[in-house]
Amino acid sequence: xxxxxxxxxxxxxxxxxxxxxxxxxxxxxxxxxxxxxxxxxxxxxxxxxxxxxxxxxxxxxxxxxxxxxxxxxxxxxxxxxxxxxxxxxxxxxxxxxx
Amino acid sequence: xxxxxxxxxxxxxxxxxxxxxxxxxxxxxxxxxxxxxxxxxxxxxxxxxxxxxxxxxxxxxxxxxxxxxxxxxxxxxxxxxxxxxxxxxxxxxxxxxxxxxxxxxxxxxxxxxxxxxxxxxxxxxxxxxxxxxxxxxxxxxxxxxxxxxxxxxxxxxxxxxxxxxxxxxxxxxxxxxxxxxxxxxxxxxxxxxxxxxxxxxxxxxxxxxxxxxxxxxxxxxxxxxxxxxxxxxxxxxxxxxxxxxxxxxxxxxxxxxxxxxxxxxxxxxxxxxxxxxxxxxxxxxxxxxxxxxxxxxxxxxxxxxxxxxxxxxxxxxxxxxxxxxxxxxx
Numbered sequence: 001x002x003x004x005x006x007x008x009x010x011x012x013x014x015x016x017x018x019x020x021x022x023x024x025x026x027x028x029x030x031x032x033x034x035x036x037x038x039x040x041x042x043x044x045x046x047x048x049x050x051x052x053x054x055x056x057x058x059x060x061x062x063x064x065x066x067x068x069x070x071x072x073x074x075x076x077x078x079x080x081x082x083x084x085x086x087x088x089x090x091x092x093x094x095x096x097x098x
Numbered sequence: 099x100x101x102x103x104x105x106x107x108x109x110x111x112x113x114x115x116x117x118x119x120x121x122x123x124x125x126x127x128x129x130x131x132x133x134x135x136x137x138x139x140x141x142x143x144x145x146x147x148x149x150x151x152x153x154x155x156x157x158x159x160x161x162x163x164x165x166x167x168x169x170x171x172x173x174x175x176x177x178x179x180x181x182x183x184x185x186x187x188x189x190x191x192x193x194x195x196x197x198x199x200x201x202x203x204x205x206x207x208x209x210x211x212x213x214x215x216x217x218x219x220x221x222x223x224x225x226x227x228x229x230x231x232x233x234x235x236x237x238x239x240x241x242x243x244x245x246x247x248x249x250x251x252x253x254x255x256x257x258x259x260x261x262x263x264x265x266x267x268x269x270x271x272x273x274x275x276x277x278x279x280x281x282x283x284x285x286x287x288x289x290x291x292x293x294x295x296x297x298x299x300x301x302x303x304x305x306x307x308x309x310x311x312x313x314x315x316x317x318x319x320x321x322x323x324x325x326x327x328x329x330x331x332x333x334x335x336x337x338x339x340x341x342x343x344x345x346x347x348x349x350x351x352x353x354x355x356x357x358x359x360x361x362x363x364x365x366x367x368x369x370x371x372x373x374x375x376x377x378x379x380x381x382x383x384x385x386x387x388x389x390x391x392x393x394x395x396x397x398x399x400x401x402x403x404x405x406x407x408x409x410x411x412x413x414x415x416x417x418x419x420x421x422x423x424x425x426x427x428x
Contacts, residue, residue: 006197006399006403007195007197008403009403011187011190028184028187028252028253028256029187029190030183030187031196033402033403033405033406034405034406034409034410037402037406044176044180045180045183045184048173048176048177048180049260065126067126068124068126068127068128
Protein backbone atom coordinates (compact mmCIF):
# COMPACT_ATOMS: atom_id res chain seq x y z
CA UNK A 1 0.00 0.00 0.00
CA UNK A 2 1.60 3.29 -1.02
CA UNK A 3 -0.39 6.07 0.70
CA UNK A 4 2.81 8.00 1.37
CA UNK A 5 0.89 11.14 0.36
CA UNK A 6 -1.90 10.84 2.86
CA UNK A 7 0.50 9.95 5.63
CA UNK A 8 1.95 13.43 5.23
CA UNK A 9 -1.44 15.10 5.72
CA UNK A 10 -1.05 17.18 8.86
CA UNK A 11 -3.42 17.22 11.79
CA UNK A 12 -5.69 20.25 12.23
CA UNK A 13 -7.52 21.24 15.41
CA UNK A 14 -11.12 22.21 14.82
CA UNK A 15 -12.88 25.03 16.69
CA UNK A 16 -16.56 25.75 16.18
CA UNK A 17 -18.93 28.52 17.19
CA UNK A 18 -22.27 27.07 18.16
CA UNK A 19 -24.39 30.19 17.99
CA UNK A 20 -24.30 33.91 17.42
CA UNK A 21 -22.24 35.73 20.03
CA UNK A 22 -20.65 32.59 21.48
CA UNK A 23 -16.95 31.78 21.67
CA UNK A 24 -15.34 29.23 19.36
CA UNK A 25 -14.71 26.02 21.24
CA UNK A 26 -12.49 23.05 20.52
CA UNK A 27 -14.47 20.29 18.78
CA UNK A 28 -11.81 17.76 17.79
CA UNK A 29 -9.30 17.27 15.01
CA UNK A 30 -9.04 16.13 11.39
CA UNK A 31 -6.27 15.08 9.02
CA UNK A 32 -6.27 17.08 5.79
CA UNK A 33 -3.83 18.00 3.04
CA UNK A 34 -4.54 21.73 3.20
CA UNK A 35 -6.60 24.33 5.04
CA UNK A 36 -9.51 24.27 2.60
CA UNK A 37 -9.87 20.49 2.81
CA UNK A 38 -9.51 20.70 6.59
CA UNK A 39 -12.49 23.07 6.71
CA UNK A 40 -14.58 20.76 4.53
CA UNK A 41 -13.66 17.70 6.58
CA UNK A 42 -14.36 19.62 9.80
CA UNK A 43 -17.82 20.48 8.50
CA UNK A 44 -18.54 16.86 7.53
CA UNK A 45 -17.14 15.36 10.72
CA UNK A 46 -18.16 17.88 13.40
CA UNK A 47 -21.10 19.88 12.03
CA UNK A 48 -23.54 17.44 10.45
CA UNK A 49 -26.32 18.67 12.76
CA UNK A 50 -25.86 22.43 12.78
CA UNK A 51 -23.37 22.25 15.64
CA UNK A 52 -21.55 25.27 14.24
CA UNK A 53 -22.26 28.52 12.44
CA UNK A 54 -18.53 29.17 12.04
CA UNK A 55 -15.46 26.92 12.00
CA UNK A 56 -11.75 27.54 12.49
CA UNK A 57 -9.06 25.03 11.61
CA UNK A 58 -5.54 25.44 12.98
CA UNK A 59 -2.52 23.22 12.22
CA UNK A 60 -2.02 21.27 15.46
CA UNK A 61 1.72 21.84 15.15
CA UNK A 62 1.13 25.61 15.41
CA UNK A 63 -0.33 25.34 18.91
CA UNK A 64 1.92 25.96 21.90
CA UNK A 65 0.45 24.64 25.13
CA UNK A 66 1.42 24.69 28.78
CA UNK A 67 2.48 21.30 30.07
CA UNK A 68 0.95 19.34 32.96
CA UNK A 69 4.31 19.59 34.80
CA UNK A 70 3.99 23.37 34.65
CA UNK A 71 0.61 23.31 36.24
CA UNK A 72 1.67 24.31 39.76
CA UNK A 73 4.44 26.88 39.24
CA UNK A 74 2.98 28.29 36.02
CA UNK A 75 -0.38 29.18 37.47
CA UNK A 76 0.36 29.70 41.17
CA UNK A 77 1.08 33.45 40.91
CA UNK A 78 -2.71 33.76 40.82
CA UNK A 79 -3.18 31.85 44.07
CA UNK A 80 -2.28 34.58 46.60
CA UNK A 81 -4.10 37.47 44.98
CA UNK A 82 -7.49 37.27 46.54
CA UNK A 83 -7.70 41.06 46.25
CA UNK A 84 -8.47 40.58 42.57
CA UNK A 85 -11.92 39.33 43.53
CA UNK A 86 -14.74 41.62 44.69
CA UNK A 87 -15.47 39.33 47.68
CA UNK A 88 -12.13 40.45 49.17
CA UNK A 89 -13.59 43.84 50.05
CA UNK A 90 -15.95 44.59 52.92
CA UNK A 91 -18.77 46.96 52.24
CA UNK A 92 -19.93 49.05 55.26
CA UNK A 93 -23.15 47.89 56.91
CA UNK A 94 -26.17 49.71 55.67
CA UNK A 95 -25.12 49.61 52.04
CA UNK A 96 -27.65 47.19 50.62
CA UNK A 97 -26.99 47.50 46.93
CA UNK A 98 -23.50 48.20 45.76
CA UNK B 99 1.05 -9.21 29.52
CA UNK B 100 0.91 -7.22 32.70
CA UNK B 101 3.96 -5.78 34.39
CA UNK B 102 6.31 -5.76 31.39
CA UNK B 103 7.20 -2.14 32.08
CA UNK B 104 8.40 -1.21 35.55
CA UNK B 105 6.61 2.03 36.39
CA UNK B 106 7.92 4.64 38.78
CA UNK B 107 5.97 3.78 41.96
CA UNK B 108 5.57 7.41 43.02
CA UNK B 109 4.13 8.49 39.68
CA UNK B 110 1.93 5.42 39.54
CA UNK B 111 0.54 6.22 42.99
CA UNK B 112 -0.10 9.79 41.92
CA UNK B 113 -1.86 8.57 38.77
CA UNK B 114 -4.02 6.12 40.70
CA UNK B 115 -4.94 8.83 43.18
CA UNK B 116 -6.13 10.98 40.28
CA UNK B 117 -8.24 8.08 38.97
CA UNK B 118 -9.66 7.54 42.46
CA UNK B 119 -10.55 11.25 42.64
CA UNK B 120 -12.41 10.91 39.31
CA UNK B 121 -10.08 13.31 37.55
CA UNK B 122 -9.85 13.25 33.80
CA UNK B 123 -6.55 12.05 32.28
CA UNK B 124 -5.44 14.18 29.34
CA UNK B 125 -3.00 13.34 26.50
CA UNK B 126 0.02 15.14 27.94
CA UNK B 127 -0.44 13.77 31.46
CA UNK B 128 1.82 11.03 32.71
CA UNK B 129 0.15 7.62 32.45
CA UNK B 130 1.34 4.05 32.95
CA UNK B 131 2.38 2.37 29.69
CA UNK B 132 -0.19 -0.31 30.32
CA UNK B 133 -2.99 2.26 30.58
CA UNK B 134 -1.85 3.75 27.28
CA UNK B 135 -1.62 0.41 25.48
CA UNK B 136 -4.97 -0.82 26.80
CA UNK B 137 -6.60 2.41 25.60
CA UNK B 138 -4.96 2.15 22.17
CA UNK B 139 -6.22 -1.41 21.89
CA UNK B 140 -9.73 -0.61 23.03
CA UNK B 141 -10.16 2.70 21.17
CA UNK B 142 -8.73 1.45 17.88
CA UNK B 143 -11.01 -1.61 18.00
CA UNK B 144 -13.90 0.74 18.68
CA UNK B 145 -12.95 2.98 15.72
CA UNK B 146 -12.58 -0.03 13.42
CA UNK B 147 -16.03 -1.23 14.53
CA UNK B 148 -17.58 2.07 13.47
CA UNK B 149 -15.93 1.87 10.07
CA UNK B 150 -16.68 -1.81 9.41
CA UNK B 151 -20.19 -1.18 10.77
CA UNK B 152 -20.90 0.88 7.66
CA UNK B 153 -20.70 -2.22 5.49
CA UNK B 154 -23.69 -4.37 6.52
CA UNK B 155 -25.98 -1.34 6.32
CA UNK B 156 -24.40 0.07 3.18
CA UNK B 157 -25.60 -3.16 1.59
CA UNK B 158 -29.19 -1.85 1.73
CA UNK B 159 -28.80 1.81 0.72
CA UNK B 160 -29.63 1.13 -2.92
CA UNK B 161 -32.56 -1.09 -1.95
CA UNK B 162 -34.20 0.98 0.79
CA UNK B 163 -37.99 0.76 0.33
CA UNK B 164 -38.62 4.51 0.09
CA UNK B 165 -36.73 7.75 -0.45
CA UNK B 166 -37.32 8.65 3.21
CA UNK B 167 -35.72 5.40 4.37
CA UNK B 168 -32.87 5.83 1.93
CA UNK B 169 -32.03 9.34 3.16
CA UNK B 170 -32.17 8.16 6.78
CA UNK B 171 -29.93 5.19 6.07
CA UNK B 172 -27.40 7.34 4.20
CA UNK B 173 -27.28 9.77 7.12
CA UNK B 174 -26.83 6.93 9.58
CA UNK B 175 -24.03 5.29 7.63
CA UNK B 176 -22.32 8.69 7.28
CA UNK B 177 -22.57 9.12 11.05
CA UNK B 178 -20.78 5.79 11.56
CA UNK B 179 -17.93 7.00 9.37
CA UNK B 180 -17.78 10.18 11.44
CA UNK B 181 -17.72 8.16 14.66
CA UNK B 182 -14.77 6.19 13.33
CA UNK B 183 -12.95 9.47 12.69
CA UNK B 184 -13.66 10.90 16.15
CA UNK B 185 -12.26 7.80 17.78
CA UNK B 186 -9.23 7.46 15.49
CA UNK B 187 -8.35 11.08 16.34
CA UNK B 188 -8.84 10.30 20.02
CA UNK B 189 -6.52 7.30 19.67
CA UNK B 190 -3.87 9.44 17.98
CA UNK B 191 -3.63 11.58 21.13
CA UNK B 192 -1.98 8.49 22.68
CA UNK B 193 0.93 8.72 20.25
CA UNK B 194 -0.13 6.31 17.51
CA UNK B 195 -0.66 7.09 13.83
CA UNK B 196 -4.11 6.60 12.30
CA UNK B 197 -2.43 5.22 9.23
CA UNK B 198 -0.89 2.35 11.13
CA UNK B 199 -4.23 1.54 12.74
CA UNK B 200 -6.02 1.52 9.39
CA UNK B 201 -3.25 -0.63 7.96
CA UNK B 202 -3.72 -3.16 10.77
CA UNK B 203 -7.41 -3.34 9.89
CA UNK B 204 -6.67 -3.81 6.17
CA UNK B 205 -4.08 -6.48 6.97
CA UNK B 206 -6.70 -8.39 8.93
CA UNK B 207 -4.66 -8.02 12.14
CA UNK B 208 -7.07 -5.75 14.02
CA UNK B 209 -10.19 -6.76 15.89
CA UNK B 210 -13.56 -5.07 15.59
CA UNK B 211 -16.99 -5.85 16.96
CA UNK B 212 -18.01 -9.33 15.85
CA UNK B 213 -21.59 -8.25 15.29
CA UNK B 214 -20.57 -6.83 11.91
CA UNK B 215 -19.52 -10.25 10.70
CA UNK B 216 -23.16 -11.25 10.37
CA UNK B 217 -24.97 -10.68 7.05
CA UNK B 218 -27.90 -8.34 6.38
CA UNK B 219 -30.27 -10.67 4.54
CA UNK B 220 -33.51 -8.68 4.62
CA UNK B 221 -34.67 -5.07 4.94
CA UNK B 222 -35.79 -5.89 8.48
CA UNK B 223 -32.11 -6.40 9.35
CA UNK B 224 -31.61 -2.66 8.92
CA UNK B 225 -34.30 -2.19 11.55
CA UNK B 226 -32.81 -4.82 13.84
CA UNK B 227 -29.31 -3.32 13.58
CA UNK B 228 -30.44 0.21 14.41
CA UNK B 229 -32.60 -0.95 17.27
CA UNK B 230 -30.49 -3.73 18.82
CA UNK B 231 -26.91 -3.16 17.68
CA UNK B 232 -26.97 0.60 18.11
CA UNK B 233 -29.12 0.13 21.21
CA UNK B 234 -26.48 -2.14 22.76
CA UNK B 235 -23.75 0.28 21.65
CA UNK B 236 -25.56 3.16 23.40
CA UNK B 237 -25.65 1.23 26.69
CA UNK B 238 -21.92 0.60 26.39
CA UNK B 239 -21.00 4.07 25.17
CA UNK B 240 -23.07 5.90 27.78
CA UNK B 241 -20.83 4.22 30.32
CA UNK B 242 -17.70 5.09 28.29
CA UNK B 243 -18.74 8.76 28.21
CA UNK B 244 -17.53 8.75 31.85
CA UNK B 245 -14.23 7.04 31.00
CA UNK B 246 -11.15 8.38 32.76
CA UNK B 247 -9.39 9.28 29.50
CA UNK B 248 -10.65 12.73 28.43
CA UNK B 249 -10.45 12.44 24.62
CA UNK B 250 -12.25 9.07 24.66
CA UNK B 251 -14.98 10.30 27.01
CA UNK B 252 -15.56 13.44 24.92
CA UNK B 253 -15.83 11.42 21.70
CA UNK B 254 -18.40 9.19 23.42
CA UNK B 255 -20.57 12.12 24.50
CA UNK B 256 -20.78 13.26 20.88
CA UNK B 257 -21.41 9.73 19.61
CA UNK B 258 -24.16 8.96 22.13
CA UNK B 259 -26.13 12.01 21.02
CA UNK B 260 -26.05 10.77 17.44
CA UNK B 261 -26.69 7.11 18.18
CA UNK B 262 -30.06 7.87 19.67
CA UNK B 263 -31.35 8.71 16.21
CA UNK B 264 -29.90 5.43 14.93
CA UNK B 265 -31.77 3.43 17.50
CA UNK B 266 -35.05 5.28 16.97
CA UNK B 267 -35.02 4.86 13.19
CA UNK B 268 -34.27 1.14 13.56
CA UNK B 269 -37.08 0.59 16.03
CA UNK B 270 -39.42 2.52 13.77
CA UNK B 271 -38.60 0.15 10.89
CA UNK B 272 -39.31 -2.87 13.10
CA UNK B 273 -42.53 -1.39 14.48
CA UNK B 274 -43.75 -0.56 10.97
CA UNK B 275 -43.02 -4.06 9.68
CA UNK B 276 -44.65 -5.61 12.71
CA UNK B 277 -47.86 -3.65 12.04
CA UNK B 278 -47.74 -4.56 8.34
CA UNK B 279 -48.82 -7.64 6.37
CA UNK B 280 -48.24 -11.11 7.88
CA UNK B 281 -45.23 -11.50 5.58
CA UNK B 282 -43.76 -8.19 6.79
CA UNK B 283 -44.32 -9.13 10.40
CA UNK B 284 -42.69 -12.51 9.80
CA UNK B 285 -39.71 -10.73 8.25
CA UNK B 286 -39.32 -8.59 11.39
CA UNK B 287 -39.58 -11.64 13.66
CA UNK B 288 -37.09 -13.66 11.59
CA UNK B 289 -34.63 -10.78 11.74
CA UNK B 290 -35.04 -10.40 15.51
CA UNK B 291 -34.42 -14.14 15.83
CA UNK B 292 -31.08 -13.82 14.08
CA UNK B 293 -29.87 -10.61 15.75
CA UNK B 294 -30.98 -11.16 19.36
CA UNK B 295 -28.19 -13.43 20.57
CA UNK B 296 -25.34 -11.74 18.68
CA UNK B 297 -26.53 -8.42 20.20
CA UNK B 298 -26.22 -9.87 23.70
CA UNK B 299 -22.73 -11.10 22.81
CA UNK B 300 -21.71 -7.54 21.91
CA UNK B 301 -21.07 -6.85 25.60
CA UNK B 302 -18.28 -9.42 25.57
CA UNK B 303 -17.66 -12.55 27.64
CA UNK B 304 -19.09 -13.04 31.12
CA UNK B 305 -17.19 -11.09 33.78
CA UNK B 306 -15.44 -14.21 35.06
CA UNK B 307 -14.05 -14.88 31.54
CA UNK B 308 -13.15 -11.34 30.56
CA UNK B 309 -9.37 -10.94 30.66
CA UNK B 310 -9.19 -7.16 30.23
CA UNK B 311 -12.14 -6.06 32.36
CA UNK B 312 -10.50 -5.88 35.78
CA UNK B 313 -7.71 -3.62 34.62
CA UNK B 314 -10.02 -1.38 32.59
CA UNK B 315 -12.33 -0.99 35.57
CA UNK B 316 -9.46 -0.38 37.99
CA UNK B 317 -8.36 2.54 35.84
CA UNK B 318 -11.82 3.94 35.34
CA UNK B 319 -11.91 3.31 31.59
CA UNK B 320 -14.90 1.05 32.11
CA UNK B 321 -17.30 1.87 34.92
CA UNK B 322 -19.53 -1.18 34.68
CA UNK B 323 -18.85 -4.83 33.91
CA UNK B 324 -19.89 -6.69 30.75
CA UNK B 325 -22.60 -8.60 32.60
CA UNK B 326 -24.02 -5.48 34.25
CA UNK B 327 -24.26 -3.69 30.91
CA UNK B 328 -25.75 -6.74 29.19
CA UNK B 329 -28.41 -7.02 31.89
CA UNK B 330 -29.28 -3.36 31.53
CA UNK B 331 -29.70 -3.79 27.77
CA UNK B 332 -31.89 -6.88 28.21
CA UNK B 333 -34.13 -5.13 30.72
CA UNK B 334 -34.53 -2.10 28.47
CA UNK B 335 -35.16 -4.13 25.34
CA UNK B 336 -37.69 -6.74 26.47
CA UNK B 337 -40.34 -4.08 27.03
CA UNK B 338 -39.64 -2.71 23.54
CA UNK B 339 -39.98 -6.21 22.02
CA UNK B 340 -43.37 -6.63 23.67
CA UNK B 341 -44.57 -3.20 22.58
CA UNK B 342 -44.23 -4.13 18.92
CA UNK B 343 -45.70 -7.59 19.44
CA UNK B 344 -42.60 -9.65 18.67
CA UNK B 345 -40.84 -12.29 20.79
CA UNK B 346 -37.19 -13.00 21.56
CA UNK B 347 -35.92 -16.45 20.49
CA UNK B 348 -35.33 -17.68 24.04
CA UNK B 349 -37.65 -20.30 25.59
CA UNK B 350 -35.88 -19.86 28.96
CA UNK B 351 -36.49 -16.12 29.27
CA UNK B 352 -38.08 -15.29 32.63
CA UNK B 353 -38.69 -12.31 34.85
CA UNK B 354 -37.02 -12.41 38.24
CA UNK B 355 -39.25 -10.64 40.76
CA UNK B 356 -36.54 -10.31 43.37
CA UNK B 357 -33.99 -8.47 41.21
CA UNK B 358 -36.41 -6.96 38.70
CA UNK B 359 -34.22 -8.42 35.95
CA UNK B 360 -35.13 -10.39 32.85
CA UNK B 361 -33.04 -13.58 32.94
CA UNK B 362 -32.11 -15.14 29.61
CA UNK B 363 -31.13 -18.70 28.81
CA UNK B 364 -27.44 -19.52 28.26
CA UNK B 365 -25.50 -17.63 25.59
CA UNK B 366 -23.70 -19.76 23.00
CA UNK B 367 -20.12 -18.69 23.70
CA UNK B 368 -18.75 -21.21 21.22
CA UNK B 369 -20.42 -19.20 18.49
CA UNK B 370 -19.02 -15.98 19.99
CA UNK B 371 -15.43 -17.25 19.96
CA UNK B 372 -15.84 -18.78 16.51
CA UNK B 373 -16.80 -15.37 15.08
CA UNK B 374 -14.16 -13.46 17.10
CA UNK B 375 -11.48 -15.82 15.79
CA UNK B 376 -12.40 -15.03 12.21
CA UNK B 377 -14.85 -17.76 11.31
CA UNK B 378 -18.11 -15.83 11.28
CA UNK B 379 -20.33 -15.69 8.21
CA UNK B 380 -18.80 -12.46 6.79
CA UNK B 381 -15.33 -11.91 8.30
CA UNK B 382 -13.55 -12.34 4.95
CA UNK B 383 -16.12 -10.35 3.02
CA UNK B 384 -15.87 -7.33 5.36
CA UNK B 385 -12.09 -7.03 5.11
CA UNK B 386 -12.22 -7.57 1.35
CA UNK B 387 -14.75 -4.74 1.06
CA UNK B 388 -12.57 -2.42 3.18
CA UNK B 389 -9.50 -3.20 1.09
CA UNK B 390 -11.41 -2.56 -2.13
CA UNK B 391 -12.79 0.77 -0.86
CA UNK B 392 -9.34 1.82 0.37
CA UNK B 393 -7.65 0.90 -2.92
CA UNK B 394 -10.33 2.64 -4.98
CA UNK B 395 -9.97 5.81 -2.92
CA UNK B 396 -6.22 5.89 -3.41
CA UNK B 397 -6.28 8.13 -6.50
CA UNK B 398 -8.45 10.67 -4.66
CA UNK B 399 -5.96 10.92 -1.80
CA UNK B 400 -3.08 11.16 -4.26
CA UNK B 401 -4.81 13.88 -6.27
CA UNK B 402 -5.65 15.88 -3.13
CA UNK B 403 -2.04 15.63 -1.93
CA UNK B 404 -0.68 16.68 -5.33
CA UNK B 405 -3.12 19.61 -5.51
CA UNK B 406 -2.17 20.81 -2.00
CA UNK B 407 1.53 20.60 -2.89
CA UNK B 408 0.97 22.57 -6.09
CA UNK B 409 -0.99 25.25 -4.22
CA UNK B 410 1.87 25.56 -1.75
CA UNK B 411 4.42 25.90 -4.54
CA UNK B 412 2.27 28.51 -6.31
CA UNK B 413 1.78 30.48 -3.10
CA UNK B 414 5.49 30.41 -2.42
CA UNK B 415 6.24 31.57 -5.98
CA UNK B 416 3.74 34.44 -5.65
CA UNK B 417 5.25 35.51 -2.32
CA UNK B 418 8.76 35.39 -3.81
CA UNK B 419 7.68 37.50 -6.80
CA UNK B 420 6.02 40.04 -4.52
CA UNK B 421 9.12 40.25 -2.34
CA UNK B 422 11.34 40.70 -5.39
CA UNK B 423 8.96 43.34 -6.75
CA UNK B 424 9.00 45.13 -3.39
CA UNK B 425 12.79 45.10 -3.37
CA UNK B 426 12.96 46.60 -6.87
CA UNK B 427 10.51 49.37 -5.99
CA UNK B 428 12.71 50.70 -3.22
